[in-house]
Amino acid sequence: MPEITILKRPREEAVITQRMFFKKTARGKVIKVLRERYLRDDISCGIDGCRACNTTAQTILSRSGDTTHKDFPTGHYILPDTNVFLAQMDLIESNYFTPPIIILQTVMEEVRHRSLPLYSRLKALTTTDERKVWVFYNEFRSETAIVREDDETPNDRNDRGIRKAAEWYNAHLTLAHPPIRGQPKLALPKVVLITDDFANRQKAEREKIPCISVRSYVDGMKNSDQLLDLLSATGSDEVEPTRAVAGRTALYADYLPMSTLVAGVKAGQLHQGHFNANQFNYLEGTVPVPAFTKPVLLMGRENMNRAVQGDVVVVEVFDEREWKAPTDEVIDQEATLKNDDAEDSEEEGDDLMVHEHESKALRAEHAKKAPTEKQPTGRVVGIIKRNWRAYVCHIDSTSLTSSNATSLGLQTVFATPVSRLLPRIRLRTRQAPSLIGNKILVTIDRWEITSRYPEGHFVRTLGKAESKEAEQESLLLEFEVPYRPFGKAILDCLPPEGEQWVVPPKSAAIPEWRDRADLRDLIICSIDPPGCQDIDDALHARRLTNGNIEAGVHIADVSHFVHPETAMDNEAAARGSTVYLVDKRIDMLPALLGTNLCSLRPHVERLAFSVIWEMTVDAEIVDVRFTKSVIASKAAFEYGEAQLRKDDPIRLLNSLAQKLKAKRMAAGALNLASPEVKIHLDSSESSDPVDVEQKALHETNSLVEEFMLLANTSVARKTQESFPQTSVLRRHLPPPPTNFEKLQDILQKRKGLKLDVSSSGALADSLDKCLDPKEPAFNTLVRIMATRCMLSAEYFSSGSVSRDTFGHYGLASPIYTHFTSPIRRYADILVHRQLAAAIGYTPLHPSLHSKMHVERIMEVVNRRHRMAQMAGRASVEFYVGLALKGRNEREKEVTEDAFVIRTFRNGLGVFVSKLGLEGLVMFKRDTQFDAENYTISVPSSDVGRPDVTISVFDKVTVRIEVEKDKNTQRGRVKMTLVNPVDSRAL
């Protein structure tokens, strides 16, 4: 164990060793700061065999230095100034850059103050074995320690310290190489100061210290041709090692007062809308506003003016001459701002580096763009409502000042949200080191005009990144899915019999049987996907004596159990929908209802709500009636099983379904596609994904679907007729033709195909014609892309919109609603109540007479529905990632076929249909980009060959890796091109 000693500091040393100063904090308080330092003589110079230093210390630098440089034939060590590390880090890190380096403590600390990420790189450099790097603690060595003079800036003081250390080193070398008697005096190696600061060089020359600029040093190296490329252009004199603390200058414009905003929007001078960030380019966002067909484009930080995804903002649109087209470039926040510093809050106003990066990133060739591509462009002038919530984030480890696990100091760090749509959040925390590698919840508190990033605070830890629990919870939080267990008040609303509840025996006196049809004798069966527990629909069909067919759809009577204005009803309304994740289901209603009482299980009597049609054999509806009923299902089939059976009732149903479908298609229904994959789990316990597979569509799947559509349409007609003001309906607005412009253009230019979007029928026809004989998957791809151009369907209250907008575009139905899944959708429960009232079973609850009330619920349900879909998709994505990771470990390399769906200036958007995965292939170097034809030319991997052109719809092969982001520990899928060119070199 090292000895414990008391250091003695001579009194006369106090001038250099003690420091007392006052500083003013951000809040305006004056703080007295005391510092002292102990100067020592046991700090080693690091040169091998130095007699003057303590030889027991480990040494790294060789005795004679590096003799390969032509300017220093007698050997040399280099001692770089701070600006060299700030500007030329790539050069220093290069493996070709081999001279022994002496890094001074002064330099280390300056780099640390300027940029923590650069400091981390520098530190990494000092710890690698193959490099000869010695850190000399010059501030603690008695000969080299200096004190700042009164009229000296901190910058000048550091420069002087560096020169002093260089001078000392050169003098010290004579001690390390004492002349040996009888031999001629050896030429000594030199310690060369490298700096790009001209003034510093001049002063050094005056003091006879060998010094040189980076460029001339590299010029003289033997492998200068490789290294000269690495010299960065910004490494010039304008970089000052330490910046004087600038006043906090505003980076953003102030918002206008609320009254001005409201008045402006009313007068039509300003426009209000939701802010949407661009996930490919963090410096760009759009705001769809009613006044323009295209959304208003916001370019650059200043114009986005602190808006965050989802905020309701007010924008001012610029003059038409200044309108721009969106950039074609992928700009990654982390890549561009990786050297930005979290703690720089007080002095970031003039951070030239960042500004330069960003303006470079934004500098797109607008002039070349066709004027048709230009979009209304503007800037945010105010915010009506912030939609901030808790965001799931990772801590950026390079922004940490101290990664020590025991450190309790308050640190300012960056939290990088999982969602690419959000800016980094600046966070002050005392537990930063222990949060690294965890998923954490962070909320934004404020975003000042002087701060580049929003400021937030830590809420709680969700767990280790990539652990299933943490990922699952973060997913639910990210999509705002309420996932708490049901409370007692809610469970008290369930029937007291619990699992033992049965339909009471038939009797007129019992309320359950009042006005209920007894359908227990009918041959009813259910068809569901394998492993389905919440069976909410069942079917029957039989021939009638008049030659017609009676077909019935029976839906679980959830509204019998869920009464309006109860705790359970309120909770279900708030949840809106059941959320299906790959390995978990978040129920809307307690499991007792979903999987038991309202599950139409075979051979059990259950309450149902039935829709019964009388149809001709050609599936023309003769009559329809709705009734509450009691049924007893005779069989529960799985999709595949039902297809094999095809006995009488099912055959009847099937023939009707096919005719219904044909009719629907004739009316112009769309056959859309979305990338759907299925995850195979290893076992229910481990839930490790084994494989990913594309979902197969069975015919019986469409059998059930047809009847559900029919039931929904019939119910919609009935409720709308009875309650024209408040009936709950679902519509799908026709997409504006402009949405398709880009896809039409691509198809026209790349494949010579035309897309007719004048009506849903025309679109369906032209989609059918989008075929590539060589590529069967091409049609699906086009369908997926067309689906993305459309609007999403929504619930609405019939009294809130005009009659002619009721239509459902995708289904080509004039009216539609959701009736068939009351266990998992709240809208269906409302429809059940309305239908029950429409047939006179119960009076309508007063809340459903209120248009306002229904509208409010619809708004919630629509949002929940959207979120549930996104959560489900994200869950699949996570498992696809896990499966890929597993495959990456088993196989050497995962490669898949993919289609190019988008081209960027510096990358490609690709779609891997086998995995339902969309990804980005980035090129480090710029490529020849032809925006007009959606084509990029990439240099071929073989030298001398002509460039390879890649365009949208081309089939390529990509290598898929899951790589962990070094800073945030966030796993992300990385794709690189394998065929036609290997993009790793690009």
Add this chain to the structure above:
Amino acid sequence: MSSRIELLNAGLLRSDGRRPYELRTIAINFEAQGTADGSVTYSHGLTQVRVSVLGPHEAKPGTRRETFHDRAILNVEVQLAPFGVGERRRRGRGDKRLLELAASIKSTFEPVVQTHLYPRSTIDIFIHVLQLDGGLLPACINASTLALATAGIPLFDFVCAISGGVHGTQPLLDLTTVEENDVPSVVVGVMPRTGRVTLVQMETRLHMDRFEEVFRVACDAGKVLWSEMRGALKEQTGDLVDKLEAGPGMVVVKETEEM
């Protein structure tokens, strides 16, 4: 920015140039202060405290019922000079931090001072903190030990206190303010002759595995401090003896100073 300081760099040097087990410089000045029976100005690094010991004396009228019939009581009062700490703020006598500090000093010395020799009396220890750069409690305790000794109050042993902390896995001794703000720390007061520990104070969480190591190092450091403190005390006492022998009015010229 204080968090910008690297507490322990890769060369195992602390922010002030010390190695982990090196203590800051100590200066002890026994100059008399007013009417105090024993007084010491003790500076440890940039922390400076002045301790005056008065007594043992009869309890003041009105506080007599607080005394004990079989032993003396210790009365410890701590004052923080407004200019001594970072943020200039006047702290009254009721300041909770200072009361707590006084209480821990009191309980540290109760088993050390031979109070049974002075029944029904009071020993006052007045502590003025003049400047603060970490290690307040250890400085107060060490200074009080010396002041009690110079006041001629019989002690069973010295009390030598020192703070220790852990940076990562590396124990550090004698923390400065900057270090105290960041690393978990523990204050240990030892009686070096017997090796007994009379004070362990921890206000931060410290992992159990790390605690033992820090604790041992701090106990050893207490012994190093002891030799320093004993040396200073011996020198002071030697001076006094020389003065006594020379008689009143004489100036003692130390031989060593002439050489």
